[in-house]
Amino acid sequence: MGDRWHVEVDRSVCIGSAQCVHRANGAFRLDSAMQSHPVEPDTDANERILEAAENCPVEAIVITLLGSGEPVFPPEE
Numbered sequence: 215m216g217d218r219w220h221v222e223v224d225r226s227v228c229i230g231s232a233q234c235v236h237r238a239n240g241a242f243r244l245d246s247a248m249q250s251h252p253v254e255p256d257t258d259a260n261e262r263i264l265e266a267a268e269n270c271p272v273e274a275i276v277i278t279l280l281g282s283g284e285p286v287f288p289p290e291e
């Protein structure tokens with residue numbers, strides 16, 4: 215792919231289900247408040263991170279293209 219992504223977790227939405235932690239091995243971790251954080255907010259495009267975003271039960275994970283800010287997930291309507 216070659217794209218670079220910026221990954222954020224909306225902590226007002228995250229329910230700490232830890233699915234992203236298991237699905238995207240090592241790309242997210244939970245803090246002591248059971249809130250998910252991307253380990254590397256700026257990262258190479260990565261299928262596992264996209265899968266984690268797609269499968270987050272509350273759509274708390276937002277991915278944009280680094281630089282342009284174009285939405286990757288959720289996709290633009």
Ligand code: SF4
Nearest residue numbers: 228229231232234270
């Ligand atoms: S899958 Fe979604 S709700 Fe669950 S910990 Fe990750 S970001 Fe939070």
